[in-house]
Amino acid sequence: MKKKVLGIATILSALMLVLAACGGGSSSNSSGGDSKETSGSLTAVGSTALQPLVEAAGKQFQSENPKAQINVQGGGSGTGLTQVQQGAVEIGNSDVFAEEKDGVDASKLVDHKVAVVGMAPVANKDVGVDNLTQQQLIDIFTGKVTNWKDVGGKDEKVTVINRAEGSGTRATFEQWALKGETPIKAQEQDSSGTVRKIVSETPGAISYLAFSYINKSVVGLSVDGVKPDEKNVATNEWKIWSYEHMYTNGKPKGLTKTFLDYMVSDAVQKDIVPQLGYQSIKEMKVERDADGKITEL
Known part of the structure; x- marks a missing residue:
């Protein structure tokens, strides 16, 4: 009888060890799951x-x-x-x-x-202008100004390049740069990269781009004397x-x-x-x- 009791005790002890081991394994698996490779x-x-x-x-x-x-x-x-x-x-x-x-x-x-993302009006480098008032900008995009000489630039025709309907860049530009005014019908492009290329290669061209697309091939225009840069965006001094x-x-x-x-x-x-x-x-x-x-x- 004594041997039988000892045998049962031994079996119970073994079972407890197994259960303890299983509990430890579950914790390990949970930790290991967090380190699975992302795929x-x-x-x-x-x-x-x-x-x-x-x-x-x-x-x-x-x-x-x-x-x-x-x-x-x-x-x-x-x-x-x-x-x-x-x-x-x-x-x-x-x-x-x-x-x-x-x-x-x-x-x-x-x-x-x-x-x-900050956005800015951009122009071909030959227009002779690096700053516009907001009203001048509105007048250019709504067709009231058609020659750069009327805003202090060269005697050169203004060519407006717009983004296509559905463009978030266009929506932002119209809301904050043009005060909700609708621009004239003009050449439209789906891609910011294409806009930059066309503006850089077309005398008198103007459009708008995100800061991330503006490089030395085009001129990023200031508005009302405020430069289009990150510092001015952070404080909303640059509103576009x-x-x-x-x-x-x-x-x-x-x-x-x-x-x-x-x-x-x-x-x-x-x-x-x-x-x-x-x-x-x-x-x-x-x-x-x-x-x-x-x-x-």
């Missing part, structure tokens, strides 16, 4: 102003996560918002709030602000700017969430963002809502 693919479509930043961040993310694939395409903010709403892509890139786009149900989309939004259809999960978290990490905000001419959302001194209301931070 899968996602597509981000929309704003061409935001495209260079997402492409650069995507390449760096892929170098750190070789099993992940980040596909980035342009097409304009309207396209991005429409496609993410339809579920055709994981992320819709936009220069404007979803609430500002007709046909988009903003209540179904989740906004992820990843940067701020917008958030760069990456919208998802509902709360993001999996690779989409991981990549969006990466977009606001120091690896992107402190390094890639300023290198490409964008502004970190963490450096803004003001906040602007979808109605245009400014709040100091």
Whole structure:
């Protein structure tokens, strides 16, 4: 009988050891799950102003996560918002709030602000002007001024290049630079890169670009004596700017969430963002809502 009791005690002790081991294994597996390599693919479509930043961040993310694939395409903010709403892509890139786009149900989309982009009027280098008043800018884009000599420049015809309907850059420019005025019908382009090329090669040309696209091939114009730079954007002294939004259809999960978290990490905000001419959302001194209301931070 004594031997039988001892045998039962031995079995119970062994079972307790096994259960303890199983509990430890579960904790280890949970920890190990957090370190699984990121994999899968996602597509981000929309704003061409935001495209260079997402492409650069995507390449760096892929170098750190070789099993992940980040596909980035342009097409304009309207396209991005429409496609993410339809579920055709994981992320819709936009220069404007979803609430500002007709046909988009903003209540179904989740906004992820990843940067701020300043935008400026740009002209061909031969126009002889580097500053305009806001009213002069409005008069040029609405067709009231057709020669650069009328605003202090060369005796040269003004050629307006516009962005296409659906462009977030166009919507931002019309709202904040043109005070809501509708520009004249003119040549329209879908791509910021194409706009820059045309302006640089066309005497008398004027258009507008995100800071990230402005280089020595064109002239970035000041407005009312205020220079288009990040310092002035941060305080809203330069008013032609917008958030760069990456919208998802509902709360993001999996690779989409991981990549969006990466977009606001120091690896992107402190390094890639300023290198490409964008502004970190963490450096803004003001906040602007979808109605245009400014709040100091």
